[in-house]
Amino acid sequence: MKRFAILGIALVCFASLCLGQRRSRTPQKIVHLTKPKLTGMVSFEDALAKRRSVRLFANKPLESEQISQLAWAGQGIIEKQRGLRTAPSAGETHPIELYFATEEGLFVYRPDEHSLEQTSDNDVRASLATAASMQESVAMAGCDIIIAGSVRKLSTQFRNKARTFMLLEAGHIAQNILLQATCLDLGSLPIASFTSAKQVSRACKLPPGLEPLYIICVGHTIEQAAAKASANQDGTGVKNAALIVASQNFSEEEFFETKRALDAAGVQTVIASTRIGILRGMLGRITESKFLVGQLNVNDYDAIIFLGGPGAVEYVANPVALNLAQEAVRNRKVLAAIGTAPTILANAGVLTGVRTTSLLSERNRLLLAGALYTGMAVEEDRMIITGRDSGAAMQFGRNVADALVGK
Numbered sequence: 001m002k003r004f005a006i007l008g009i010a011l012v013c014f015a016s017l018c019l020g021q022r023r024s025r026t027p028q029k030i031v032h033l034t035k036p037k038l039t040g041m042v043s044f045e046d047a048l049a050k051r052r053s054v055r056l057f058a059n060k061p062l063e064s065e066q067i068s069q070l071a072w073a074g075q076g077i078i079e080k081q082r083g084l085r086t087a088p089s090a091g092e093t094h095p096i097e098l099y100f101a102t103e104e105g106l107f108v109y110r111p112d113e114h115s116l117e118q119t120s121d122n123d124v125r126a127s128l129a130t131a132a133s134m135q136e137s138v139a140m141a142g143c144d145i146i147i148a149g150s151v152r153k154l155s156t157q158f159r160n161k162a163r164t165f166m167l168l169e170a171g172h173i174a175q176n177i178l179l180q181a182t183c184l185d186l187g188s189l190p191i192a193s194f195t196s197a198k199q200v201s202r203a204c205k206l207p208p209g210l211e212p213l214y215i216i217c218v219g220h221t222i223e224q225a226a227a228k229a230s231a232n233q234d235g236t237g238v239k240n241a242a243l244i245v246a247s248q249n250f251s252e253e254e255f256f257e258t259k260r261a262l263d264a265a266g267v268q269t270v271i272a273s274t275r276i277g278i279l280r281g282m283l284g285r286i287t288e289s290k291f292l293v294g295q296l297n298v299n300d301y302d303a304i305i306f307l308g309g310p311g312a313v314e315y316v317a318n319p320v321a322l323n324l325a326q327e328a329v330r331n332r333k334v335l336a337a338i339g340t341a342p343t344i345l346a347n348a349g350v351l352t353g354v355r356t357t358s359l360l361s362e363r364n365r366l367l368l369a370g371a372l373y374t375g376m377a378v379e380e381d382r383m384i385i386t387g388r389d390s391g392a393a394m395q396f397g398r399n400v401a402d403a404l405v406g407k
Contacts, residue, residue: 029118031107034065036072036114042183051178054187055137057219058264059398061103062142066184070145070218071109071116073180074098074173085111087172090165095153096173096213099146099204101125106204124203126377131199132215136394137189139377141217146200147173148210170213177216187221190214222264239267239404241303241334242296244321245289246311247274252281253390254338255307261397265405267303272296274314282309294320298327302404308339308359308389315344322348329384334403338387338396342366345384355381357388 042050062070075098076086085094098109100116103123107116128146129139138144147170154162174190181188192214194200200212241262245255262269273279273289280286293315298304304324306315315321325348328335337345342358345351346369356371357379366373377392378385378399385403387396 029121030113031064031116031118033068033071033114033116036069036076040183044179047179047182051182052187053189054217054219054221055134055189056222056394057137057141057187057217058222059140059395059402060142060220062186062218062220066186067100067102067116067143068114069184070143070177070180071098071100072114073176074145074147075109075111076114077111083112087169087176089169090154091157093153093157093165095150095166096169097148097150097210098173099148099206101128101144101146101204102142119205127203128200128215131194131196131203132191133193133195134189134191134217135391137217138191138215139395140219140398141189142186142219143217145177145214145216145218146204146212147214147216148204148206148212150209150211152209167213174214174216177218181216181218186218188219189217191217222261239302240300241267241269241305241400241404242291242301243269243271244293244296244304244306244315244324245271245273245279245287246307246309246314247289248280249309249311250279250281250307251309251339251390251393252283252285254309254387254393254396255281255287256285257390257393258305258307258338258397258400261394262401265398265401267401267404270301274318282311293318293324296324298324298331298333301333303334303336303400304328305334305400306337306341306344308337308341310340312339312341312344315341316347325350332383334383334385334400336385336387336396336400338393339389342371342386345386346371350384354384355379356384356386358386359389 078084078086100107101124105118106120106124107118125139125144129135132138149166149170151162151166154165158165178188197212270291271289272291272293276289278286279289325345329350339359343362343365346366352370354371355374356366357374357376363373378387378395380399385399
């Protein structure tokens with residue numbers, strides 16, 4: 001018995017040590033938010049009239065003052081003596097928790113102290129995106145606000161109406177945040193449809209009994225970023241990119257979404273192909289090429305970008321295209337490719353030891369060329385940017401734009 005007792009004590013100590021080590025890895029940084037503003041320049045009526053759902057965001061973080069105001073609008077204390085908040089709560093039970101996902105990590109809002117407590121130092125927005133509808137919006141927004149609720153907090157007092165009251169409170173909070181975002185001249189998008197609520201819970205490591213109800217994406221709009229980029233450019237700082245497109249059967253989404261992101265950032269683009277004139281994509285959409293690939297001079301551009309699709313195979317062994325890729329690397333230009341097109345870079349011999357992604361069908365070709373294949377949506381390494389597929393096209397385009405003009 002004595003042996004068993006000693007063994008039991010040893011196991012408990014070992015378990016405690018392991019748990020202690022696990023806890024020590026969890027960040028506990030407290031961010032004290034700036035005092036919220038109680039007056040603004042936008043009237044309530046103007047906010048209602050201007051509120052729109054925005055689905056495309058510039059890849060730009062929010063200011064701490066903006067996050068402070070959004071948090072306060074959602075659940076901030078408006079009367080300390082009674083603990084009243086900006087959103088009503090049935091029986092003052094407050095079953096809702098607000099989580100803020102940014103590039104700096106994941107934080108839970110503490111209304112009493114008007115502070116954020118860090119629960120993770122990982123950027124979980126990509127994980128959230130895979131678990132939610134509107135994946136591009138979730139991944140690229142400056143901040144994703146997760147509204148999570150607990151039915152248990154209400155069940156004793158309200159029984160079968162507990163869930164109804166929880167959802168109503170989530171709606172009150174969501175509307176506050178959406179209107180506050182409008183007043184801050186930020187775009188916002190409420191998402192209540194998840195491909196997997198369990199994945200959202202895992203990404204945020206929500207405590208048992210707390211379920212995700214909403215993800216509200218908040219960020220700077222692409223139009224705002226484009227206007228700012230244009231205002232900052234004096235004619236000498238304009239960046240140029242060459243988009244190399246197949247003469248037929250190019251991926252429309254990869255091309256148009258990439259170009260859209262570059263246009264929004266103020267990057268000037270030219271379209272080049274193996275022939276001049278109308279180019280038709282896989283689904284029949286068209287664009288126009290005004291340059292032959294052989295006419296391009298790498299030194300005239302800040303980025304060389306190969307777009308994918310079945311037709312991109314015409315560049316895989318094209319010596320002119322391969323030379324463009326090699327020259328781009330030698331001259332320290334941004335070199336990018338998406339979908340099937342990273343194989344062009346592989347054949348040019350510029351991917352050795354480079355973290356790379358592409359369509360899964362191209363994986364073995366990249367590995368044979370010495371690339372470090374990851375399968376991620378977008379990879380950026382040594383001024384070489386690669387995208388996996390059409391679903392990552394907007395993010396791919398924004399990464400290229402960021403590399404050219406900065407965040």
